[in-house]
Structures are given as structure tokens and as C-alpha cells.
Amino acid sequence: MEYVFHIIIMLNIYVMLTLSANLTIGMANLLTMCQAAFYGIGAYIGTYFLMQFNLPFVVIVALVMLLTGAFSFLVSYASVRLKGDYFVIATMGFQLIVYTILYNWTDVTRGPYGIPGIPGIKLFGLFELSGVYAYLILSLVVMAIVVYLFHHLVSSPFGRVLNAIRADETMVQAMGRNTVLFKSWAFFLSAAVASMAGIIYASYVSYIDPTSFTLDESIFIVSALFIGGIGNTKGPVLGALFVVLLPELLRFVGLPDSIAANLRQIIYGLALILVMYYRPQGLWGKTILK
Numbered sequence: 001m002e003y004v005f006h007i008i009i010m011l012n013i014y015v016m017l018t019l020s021a022n023l024t025i026g027m028a029n030l031l032t033m034c035q036a037a038f039y040g041i042g043a044y045i046g047t048y049f050l051m052q053f054n055l056p057f058v059v060i061v062a063l064v065m066l067l068t069g070a071f072s073f074l075v076s077y078a079s080v081r082l083k084g085d086y087f088v089i090a091t092m093g094f095q096l097i098v099y100t101i102l103y104n105w106t107d108v109t110r111g112p113y114g115i116p117g118i119p120g121i122k123l124f125g126l127f128e129l130s131g132v133y134a135y136l137i138l139s140l141v142v143m144a145i146v147v148y149l150f151h152h153l154v155s156s157p158f159g160r161v162l163n164a165i166r167a168d169e170t171m172v173q174a175m176g177r178n179t180v181l182f183k184s185w186a187f188f189l190s191a192a193v194a195s196m197a198g199i200i201y202a203s204y205v206s207y208i209d210p211t212s213f214t215l216d217e218s219i220f221i222v223s224a225l226f227i228g229g230i231g232n233t234k235g236p237v238l239g240a241l242f243v244v245l246l247p248e249l250l251r252f253v254g255l256p257d258s259i260a261a262n263l264r265q266i267i268y269g270l271a272l273i274l275v276m277y278y279r280p281q282g283l284w285g286k287t288i289l290k
Contacts, residue, residue, distance in 0.1 A: 005132045009204060011244045012139035013197045018224045018236040019150050020193035025222065026230030027159060028186040029166035030080065034091040035194055035221045037098035040213025041068045042195025043202040044102065044109060050119050050203060057121045064199055065192035072191035073184060080183040095215050102210040114209030121203045135204045142200065146193060151233045162186055163231065227275055229282025238284045246271060 017039060024030040042064050049060045079090035102109045109115070120129040121138065129138060153159045164172045165179050172179050202208045220243065228239020247268055275283065 002132050005136045007244065007248055009132065009135050009139045011240060012143040013201050014221070014224060014240040014244050015143050015237050016146050016197040017194055017221050018228065018240045019146055019233070020190045020197070021221050021225045022230060022233075022236045023150070023153075023162075023186050023190040023193070024183075025225060026232075026236070027154070027162040027166060028183050029169070030183060030186070031088050031222075032091040032187075032190075033088055033215065033218050033222065034075065034095035034098070035190070036213045036215070036217035037095045038068055038072060038191040038194040039198045039201075039217070039221075040098060040102060040208075040210070041071055041191075042198030043208050043213070044115075044198075045195070046199030047115055047118050047202045047208060050121070050199075054122065057123050060121075061196055061199060064195050068195035069188040069192045072187045076184045076187035080180055080187065092215065095218055099210055099214055102213065109210070112209060112211075114207055116207045118202050118206045118208065120206075121199070129203070135200070139200055139204075142196065146196075147233060147237065154231075154233060158182070158185075166231070223272065225282075227272065227282055229284040232284065235282050235284040239282065242275075242283065 017035060020038075021032065021035045024032045045067055046060060046064045049055060049063060053060075055063075075091065075094045079087055079094075082090055103111050105111065106113070120134075123129065129135060154163075161172065161177060161182050164177075165182060169179050201212075224239040224243040225236055226239070227242050228237065229235025250267055
């Protein structure tokens with residue numbers, strides 16, 4: 001049963017990551033390839049606070065979200081003015097820079113050796129969470145709050161401006177809106193939510209290293225978003241369900257042990273191709289990224 005709970009916890013984390021990517025990609029029309037960088041920054045900063053300070057979970061989350069958001073402003077200031085492929089390359093460059101720092105700054109991050117023994121999250125600074133059941137409840141609660149907030153964000157004035165930018169940025173500029181500022185704030189909120197997922201992940205597994213926050217991880221998050229559908233709340237949630245649960249379900253198909261791992265990857269990849277071919281707008285999407 002703990003295996004099932006573990007999958008649900010990871011699913012909750014990826015729902016948050018996919019929703020955070022939807023804010024920039026699905027709503028602001030910014031195809032970012034550095035979501036795993038913010039995920040990793042949140043995990044490492046959160047680990048520092050968990051190991052050095054006896055602070056309540058809410059305080060640590062607030063600090064990590066603000067600090068990670070500050071990093072997002074650094075990259076967004078230079079990149080949101082770019083268009084199309086140039087923006088993608090710029091965010092990919094940021095992703096590679098963050099990974100390189102995490103891998104080589106051994107005095108701080110321990111590099112490839114990782115950081116073991118990360119303590120559990122402390123609620124109200126008193127009760128330290130431990131075990132899969134506690135993190136199951138915590139991740140469910142946090143994920144539900146994130147889904148609720150994003151659901152209302154889509155229909156909020158801020159969300160409507162972002163959707164208008166996706167549809168026609170020139171028109172929004174002609175109406176007197178500072179589209180660069182709106183994109184920068186979308187980047188900030190996206191990074192902040194990804195960092196919150198990073199804290200929960202680091203504390204839950206009690207060990208982190210740079211290999212969990214690579215470019216491949218960013219591509220995985222973007223794939224989940226495109227599979228589910230962009231521009232709404234249900235699409236990212238469904239996409240996270242698809243990419244997290246399908247590989248696990250394939251473990252129970254009964255494939256021969258000698259070819260099981262490779263064949264699962266082939267079936268998984270084929271499923272992704274079929275979904276994107278027959279539903280290019282995603283399983284629950286109404287629009288396609290321009």
C-alpha cells in the first residue's frame with residue numbers, strides 16, 4: 001500500500017509542477033524549458049532552511065517562494081522580450097546554468113554526492129512529518145490549494161490579460177497594457193509554485209542531487225502539460241496523471257523481465273505519439289500553443 005501512496009505523492013508534486021508550467025506556457029504563451037531549474041532551486045533552498053533553522057513549514061515555503069521568484073526575475077528580465085525559438089533557447093540556457101552550478105558548487109550543494117539526511121517538514125515549528133502517510137496528506141492538501149488558486153486565476157483579471165497576450169500580444173499592447181510586466185509576474189508565480197513542489201519533494205525523499213533537476217525533467221513537465229492541454233486547470237492535472245500513472249501501470253502488464261524496461265519505454269513513447277497525433281490540443285485542451 002505504501003507503494004500506491006508513494007505514487008500519489010509524486011503525482012501531487014507533478015500536478016503542481018505542470019500547473020506552474022501552464023501559467024507561463026499555456027496562459028502567457030512563453031514556452032519555457034527551465035521549470036526543473038526552479039524546482040531544483042526550491043528544493044536546495046528549502047533543504048538549507050530545513051537543516052539550519054527550526055521554522056514552521058508556512059514560513060519556509062514563503063521564504064523559498066520569494067527567493068526562487070527573485071531568481072525568476074533575473075531570467076525573465078532578459079528573456080521575456082525575446083520571441084519564439086529565441087526565448088526557448090534563453091530559458092534552456094538558464095536551465096543548464098542552474099544544473100551546472102548545482103553539480104559543481106560542491107562546497108554548498110555537495111555536487112554529484114547530493115545532500116542526504118534532509119529532515120522532515122515541521123508544522124507550526126513543532127511537529128516533524130515523517131512517513132509516507134504524513135506526506136500523502138500534506139501533498140494532497142497543498143496540491144488541492146494550488147489547483148483551487150489556479151482555477152480562480154484563469155478567470156481573474158490577471159489571467160484574462162495573460163490569455164489575451166497568448167491570443168494577440170500586439171492588441172494587448174495597443175490597449176495600454178505592459179505585456180513584459182505581466183509576463184514577468186507570470187514567470188515569478190510559476191517559479192514560486194515549482195519551488196514549493198521542490199520543498200515537498202526534498203523533504204519527502206530526504207535526499208536530493210542535481211540529477212533530479214535536469215533539462216530532461218523540464219521536458220518531462222512540458223510534455224505532461226501538452227498531453228493534458230494548455231490554458232485551463234483540468235488539462236495540466238490530466239496530463240500529470242497520464243505521464244505519472246501510465247509508466248507505473250505498464251509495470252503490471254506482465255512483460256518478460258529481460259525486455260520489460262525497454263518495452264515499457266517503447267509503449268510509453270508510442271502512447272505519447274498517438275495522443276499528440278490525434279489530440280494535438282491535448283486531452284482536455286481547447287487551444288494549441290502558437
